[in-house]
Amino acid sequence: MAEVLTVTRLSSGYGELPVLHGVSFDLRDAEVLCLLGRNGAGKTTLLKTIMGLVPATAGSTQLRGRELTRLSAHEVPRAGIAYVPQGRRLFAExxxxxxxxxxxxxxxxxxxxxxxxxxxxxxxxxxxxxxxxxxxxxxxxxxxxxxxxxxxPEVLLLDEPTEGLMPSMIARIREAVAALRAEGVSTILVEQRVDAVLAVADRVLFLENGRSRDVLDVATVRADPAMVRRYVGVG
Amino acid sequence: MAFGPHLLLATLDGLVTAAILALTALGLSLVFGVMRVVNVAHGEFFMLGAIVAWFVSSLVDAHPAIGFLAALVVSPLVVGAVALVSERLVLRRLNYQPEATIVATIGMLYIIQQLALTTFGPAARAVPAPFSLRIDFPWFGYSGYKLAVIAAAVLLILATWFVLTRTRVGLVMRATQYDSETAQAFGIPVDRVYAGVFATGAMLAAVAAVLIVPVQQAYYLMGLDPLLLSFIVVIIGGLGSLRGTVVAAVLVGVGDGVVSAFFSPTLAKIIATLLVALVLVFRPQGLFGTTAR
Structure with missing residues (x-):
C-alpha cells in the first residue's frame, strides 16, 4: 500500500517545553493507524503538530510528498487533512x-x-x-x-472520539471509522481504550515520552498483551 | 415647556446619543468579541473619523451634501487603513495577548491623538450638515438631520447584524470568536480575520463620527467621551454581544438624555457608572454576554 502521510523525525513543544522528540512513522492508504501511549506521551501534541496548530521545531510531515510543516495552520486542512479534536470543540453557539x-x-x-x-x-x-x-x-x-x-479529507485525525460515550455510541463511531476506511480515507486514531483500538485498527504506533517506539500490525499487538501493558499500563 | 414635550425632546436627543454610541460601541465590542483585545485607542479612531470628515468636506467646494457624502466614504476608509496598519505593526507582533495589547493600545491612543494635534491643530472644526430640515412638532421644532442620524445608525446596525448572522463572512467571524484554534483547523485564516475585524471596528467608529460631526464639531480630544461611554455600554451589554451593545446603548443614551434634561448631566454619568458597577458585581459577563471559551 502507498504511503499517504510520512512523518519524519518530528519534534515540537509548547514554548520552552519540548514534548515530541523526533517522532517518525508513515500512514498508508485507507488504513487506520492507532496511537497508543500513556497520558502525556504526546499523542494529542502529535496530532496538533501535524495540523500546524503546534509549530514543529524540527523534522517534516509530508502529505503525498507535499511538505506540510512550512504551511500556515489554516492551509493544512485545505491540503486535505481533517481533525476531530479531543472534547469535540464544536462551535457550540x-x-x-x-x-x-x-x-x-x-x-x-x-x-x-x-x-x-x-x-x-x-x-x-x-x-x-x-x-x-x-x-x-x-x-x-x-x-x-x-x-x-x-x-x-485524505487523512482524518481523530483524538479520543469515544471519550465519555455510551457503548452504543462507541459502536456507532467505530462503524463510521470502518466505513471511512472502506471509502479510502486514512485515519490516525488516538484512543485510551485498548479494546476499541484492537477492534478497529490496522496498525498501532506506540508513543512513549514523546518518542515513537514500535509500529506493529494489530494481530501482533493482540497476541502480545505484555507489550500493551508496558506502553499503556493496562491490558 | 410642559413635561410631556420636554420628555419627548430629551428622549429624541437621547436617541441620537444612543445611535452614535451603539455604532461606536459595536466596533469596540466586535474587536473584543472576536480578538479578545480591549482596544483603548478606539475613541481615537472615532476622533480621526471626525477630523478626516472635516478635512475631506473642506476640500470639496460644492453643496455641503456632496462634501458630507465624500467624507462618509473617505473617512472610514482612511481610518480602516490606519487600523489595519496598527494591527499589523503592533497587535500581531504581540500575538494579541490581552494584557500586552491593552498597554499597546494606550500607546496608540496617544500617538494618534498627538499626530492629529500636530497635523490639524487644536481648534474645533465645524462640518456643515448635508441638509437643513426642521421637523415641526406641535410643541417644538427638531433637526431633521438628527433624525436621519438615528435612521442611518439603525440601518448600519441592521446591516452589521445581517453580515454577522446571515453571511459566510459572519460565520467565519463567529467561528473565530468562539474558538480560534478550531477555526484554524478548518481552514480559517485567523490572522486575516483579526485584521479585518480590527479595521471594521475602527470603521464603525469612524462612520459614527462622520454622522455626528455636523452636530458636535471635530477636535483632537473628542475621542475620550465616546471611549468611556463605549466601555460603559459594552460592559453593561456584554462584550462581544451585538444585541447587548444595542440595548445598553439605548439604555445609556436615552437615560443620559432624560436625566441630563430633567436633573443634570453629572447625575446621568453617576447613574451610568453605578450601573456598570452593579453589572460587574452581579453579572460580570454583562446583560447579554456569554463566558468565553
Missing part, C-alpha cells in the same frame, strides 16, 4: 448546519458532500437547525466527525 458549513467552506465543498456526510450520520439531518451545544454527547461526537468529513 452555532447550529448543526452552521458547523457543517464551516467544514464545507474549508475546501469549498458543496451540497453533494453535505448530503454524503449526512447519510453517514442521519440523526444530524433531523437536527440541522438545533444549536450544537444542546446535542447529546454522542450526537456532538457525530457532528464533530461530520464537520471534519465535510472537507472530504
Amino acid at each position: 452555532m447550529t448543526v448546519a452552521e458547523n457543517l458549513e464551516i467544514g464545507l467552506m474549508a475546501r469549498q465543498k458543496g451540497h453533494a458532500t453535505r448530503e454524503r456526510v449526512l447519510d453517514l450520520f442521519p440523526v444530524l439531518r433531523e437536527r440541522l437547525r438545533q444549536r450544537s451545544g444542546t446535542l447529546s454527547g454522542g450526537e456532538q461526537q457525530m457532528l464533530a466527525m461530520a464537520r471534519a468529513l465535510c472537507l472530504e
Whole structure:
C-alpha cells in the first residue's frame, strides 16, 4: 500500500517545553493507524503538530510528498487533512448546519458532500437547525466527525472520539471509522481504550515520552498483551 | 415647556446619543468579541473619523451634501487603513495577548491623538450638515438631520447584524470568536480575520463620527467621551454581544438624555457608572454576554 502521510523525525513543544522528540512513522492508504501511549506521551501534541496548530521545531510531515510543516495552520486542512479534536470543540453557539458549513467552506465543498456526510450520520439531518451545544454527547461526537468529513479529507485525525460515550455510541463511531476506511480515507486514531483500538485498527504506533517506539500490525499487538501493558499500563 | 414635550425632546436627543454610541460601541465590542483585545485607542479612531470628515468636506467646494457624502466614504476608509496598519505593526507582533495589547493600545491612543494635534491643530472644526430640515412638532421644532442620524445608525446596525448572522463572512467571524484554534483547523485564516475585524471596528467608529460631526464639531480630544461611554455600554451589554451593545446603548443614551434634561448631566454619568458597577458585581459577563471559551 502507498504511503499517504510520512512523518519524519518530528519534534515540537509548547514554548520552552519540548514534548515530541523526533517522532517518525508513515500512514498508508485507507488504513487506520492507532496511537497508543500513556497520558502525556504526546499523542494529542502529535496530532496538533501535524495540523500546524503546534509549530514543529524540527523534522517534516509530508502529505503525498507535499511538505506540510512550512504551511500556515489554516492551509493544512485545505491540503486535505481533517481533525476531530479531543472534547469535540464544536462551535457550540452555532447550529448543526452552521458547523457543517464551516467544514464545507474549508475546501469549498458543496451540497453533494453535505448530503454524503449526512447519510453517514442521519440523526444530524433531523437536527440541522438545533444549536450544537444542546446535542447529546454522542450526537456532538457525530457532528464533530461530520464537520471534519465535510472537507472530504485524505487523512482524518481523530483524538479520543469515544471519550465519555455510551457503548452504543462507541459502536456507532467505530462503524463510521470502518466505513471511512472502506471509502479510502486514512485515519490516525488516538484512543485510551485498548479494546476499541484492537477492534478497529490496522496498525498501532506506540508513543512513549514523546518518542515513537514500535509500529506493529494489530494481530501482533493482540497476541502480545505484555507489550500493551508496558506502553499503556493496562491490558 | 410642559413635561410631556420636554420628555419627548430629551428622549429624541437621547436617541441620537444612543445611535452614535451603539455604532461606536459595536466596533469596540466586535474587536473584543472576536480578538479578545480591549482596544483603548478606539475613541481615537472615532476622533480621526471626525477630523478626516472635516478635512475631506473642506476640500470639496460644492453643496455641503456632496462634501458630507465624500467624507462618509473617505473617512472610514482612511481610518480602516490606519487600523489595519496598527494591527499589523503592533497587535500581531504581540500575538494579541490581552494584557500586552491593552498597554499597546494606550500607546496608540496617544500617538494618534498627538499626530492629529500636530497635523490639524487644536481648534474645533465645524462640518456643515448635508441638509437643513426642521421637523415641526406641535410643541417644538427638531433637526431633521438628527433624525436621519438615528435612521442611518439603525440601518448600519441592521446591516452589521445581517453580515454577522446571515453571511459566510459572519460565520467565519463567529467561528473565530468562539474558538480560534478550531477555526484554524478548518481552514480559517485567523490572522486575516483579526485584521479585518480590527479595521471594521475602527470603521464603525469612524462612520459614527462622520454622522455626528455636523452636530458636535471635530477636535483632537473628542475621542475620550465616546471611549468611556463605549466601555460603559459594552460592559453593561456584554462584550462581544451585538444585541447587548444595542440595548445598553439605548439604555445609556436615552437615560443620559432624560436625566441630563430633567436633573443634570453629572447625575446621568453617576447613574451610568453605578450601573456598570452593579453589572460587574452581579453579572460580570454583562446583560447579554456569554463566558468565553
